[in-house]
Amino acid sequence: MSEAPAKRRRSVLLLVAAGVLAAALVVAGWFVVSRDRPGGTGGPGGNMAGVPSIFPVPQHARAATGAAVPLTGHVYVVAPPGTDQASIAAVQDLVTGTGGTAEVVAQLANPRDGAAAVHLGTGSAMGPALKALRVDGDSSLRDALGRAEGYAIATGQPDGIPTAVLAGRDNDGVFHAVQTLRQLLKAGSVAPVLVSDWPLMQTRGVIEGFYGTPWSHQARLDVIEFAGSQKMNTYIYSPKDDPLLRDKWRELYTDQELEELRELIDAAAANHVRFSYALSPGIDVCYSREADLEDAVAKLESLYALGVRSYVIPLDDIATKVQCAEDLREFGAGQANLAKAQASFLNDVNEKFISAKDGVLPLETVPTFYNGSPSTPYKRELGQALNPGIVVQWTGEDVVSHRITRKSAETAGQTYGTPDASRSIVIWDNYPVNDFSHDHLFLAPVIGRDADLHRSIHGIVTNPMIQPYLSLPAIFNYADLSWNGPAYNASNSMNAALALLAGPDPEVQAAVRAFVDLNQDWQDDELTPSAPELRRDIDQFWAEYDAGTQHSGALRNRAGLLQRLPALLPRMAEPGFALDGSTWVAAAAEYGRGVEEALTMLEAAKRGDTEAATAARTRVQDALKTAGAKTQPTLELGVVTPVLGNSELASFLERALQRVPAG
Template structure:
């Protein structure tokens, strides 16, 4: 119920964007497939008319059909204005009704046959792949029909998420889609330092990730003491109850809840009692339904810490790897292999970036059980580019030349724990489209601000599902449309705010405030030429001043709440820019009194915009930074044009 709040808000948003797949008739004429994100492997227009969902709709779901998919479809029908009637089979349907079939490849075979597409090669291909699905429309039993078929429960749930994007005016557009993910692991790791997300934010992030066809949430907040500092301690009943809610929400949204225990701060790798404590802690989560585990050994001392380990393994980085491999192998044998249904163990090495071989990596590659998966951050801790070549080299370095290690990329974007005065809202860039050929998957490490991280989570869902079709700008535009909702003013405000937060560590692919910079450059070109400047900069300044009013009206208001102090700074900058324009205009016409008053207002706005207002967990109160080089630069240049009298 709680996680459904975000989903309901996004349903209300009415998310429909310009078609990306234009497979219509000749020369792009005729019907087109509405845009779907993540971008499907195959999508083309269907035949016939749309399938109405705003009347009586039979939801045909045989016994054993995934109940989360059935519930999600019922919600969609209700949101479209229809009445859903769940039936196990359809006999003598009403003439004025529609039908939506849900099921696996086997249970949907007759429905696909009725649409005369059961032999479609693309559909059969999709239904033979893990998490694959097919979605098609047509006529069956004399009424408009949509068929959603999944290879498995995950695939069926993904089909429903695609269906929600095909609904317009209460009907489903005629389509034929066959689809599956290219990466096996696609998700979010809450792995940053700083204020952990709230319980509600975690529920909402899980629901959002499920809607975007992700399949993984890794619980690993660095400042949760029971994960690191007090890793041996078991959870209280109240804490277990909250974890159970997260685990259940993940299951409902077809997300794999992964628990990450980080004992590396004070573990003694050779001490039997530490192994016992680790197994007991993991077992307590297993009893709640967790079947996926990570033992991160990152950001700890780079040598063994206890006398027993020194005697057992010796000193030096290679022996650290030997000690860690021994411990991880024991956890794997004692817990992972001994429990039913547990997925392969994952770890984060102490040296978790870089692709080249080192003594530590070579020893880890030889000693660590080959079934254990390594999480890797790329060539750097925060990697601006991740290439297929780099990933393949790293797989050999953490494994062996003849047996490369399975890698999951722990991608440190858009995380901002190292720069808590900044927000990183640029689209995800610099990841090879064909990475899926060399790695198991990617998990994004988000910002301290959960709802501001949703655009990047959307991008990563798109990238990991179908990397070759991923387009950063298009994907980000769709994400912002979804989060903003249908109001054009709100959409414009969201984009103006996001424009101010493009800059990611001076990366050439994410220039700071490109829209604002364009308006400023145009203004000064006109001003210096003696002409009348366009009104673009003034309009942008007015929009920035309205951010505190407009952003809370988003379909996902948590975005505005997370951004409160940055929004206030942007509004102050907007006021300063507007006053600067008035100052320059007054000075040009010789109105010194008005110019002087506007000048004082510019300085006041600049002071407000650069005040320390954003609290942090460990750095005190900091100045929220956004588009500062452009905004401050413009104001300072304007003040130079009109010296103080």
């Protein structure tokens, strides 16, 4: 969809340690991006003093009286029958990771001295445990346990036993509570808290919907696990260059392909993420042809047998008119009649498959005209003819929208709906997708989305980059934004994301900061200026150089750090980040070498050492040439040159070369 503009599995223990690290580093101001927005940790929805930072930011969190709950000794994991098994296993791993011993029991009877307890289950089963902590009357807790996916965490010492209670409105809520528990751990103990939390958007997730090399199977597994750990609930399988989704949509999968899909579906279920399958027949479908309808239903049936219960029929990036003689005879020409034909087909799929199956969520579609909120003949006809239960995915006012407002989303719901009822809208958000700019990475935080979008839409899914692991920071941001938009703070959220992915090594943290700084620019958006930290160091250098004052050394230090990126970034907690960005990392290192040589050249020229300046000048030119080489392979464009902070880096080198002309 976004091509239209011109322009290893990580262990639970790693996430535990990194989650705690994220809290500490955010508080310390570990990473500061150049823009901000109101909201965040102060005030409603934010974290109060004494509570570790939690992401996504919860609706309510406050410090409780009493001591922390240690998980370093013998810990009873009290899980009544029917409790979510993935949540139980995750708590066991948490306890093991702190050095404790977990014993799973259905009820707590005759606990040993010095033991602690973690109760988890749905609200009805957790009633006695919450009552024992004397929090069952808390109004925010009741709110949380009355909402889908809501959860509450409380701590205390009933009968002298250090206890944490994780109660969910449903099993999804229980799983979300465990993700928060990870972040409440400090030195092996759970901070004394009362957390009452629930999501504001019903759909929160990732759509693999870009053009270009599809993600690997392992990358999909890792992204699904990451999404679940951030309380997202949706992964939409829609890679544009999977031929069995589009070009060969009628063909069924082989047994081997079905087995891989089954593994993805099972992994999604284990992480409380719904796997949604997107079939895109619009390239050559004949909407009125019974055989095409039967082929579509047969394809969806094959996925239903694997456990898929959520489906999308995208009709984006196709011809804007009907394509077969049967459709022309039945519906006529023109865009309004295209909408009528598509609505007929979608309604038939809905009737023959979606409505006929147990447990299947409402069908979703992507219209051929999927952006812009004003009414058009196509949208008006689609809204009138399409079954009112079918959800529409929409990209905002533009294909790649820099701003998405609540008002715009409300208008879109009305435009794709009827005068009597607005259409349910899910935003397909084309950020940080880079399929229209294969030479760029987009690592700026998510900005420009209204904090109260949840009041107008069903949910939001991010369309990531071709590089899955480099997309994780933005996925983290979207999880935060879609869970609790009024409390979302772009800087804080990105700080936490980068700390999580970097791990505890200070050198690695500095390297991540430097690399991300080089990849801030998003299509010349004024809120995401290119390489702000690098630009600051360059401006400071020229001011000092021209004034003849002592150099601070900041630019030389940054040049040295850039040269060390190839060695430092692979040491991140998430090594896939460095692998995804290897060609950009190599280019950054070459630019770093060029900057260091340019500084040597300028200093030599200033002291009159022509020989040294000339030698350094040659090395600057060599680095500039190497950094500009085509090294990044693409699926359709061949090999391209990685672009990162080039306007700052290349401009600095060119300016330095002009200051020291060739002798």
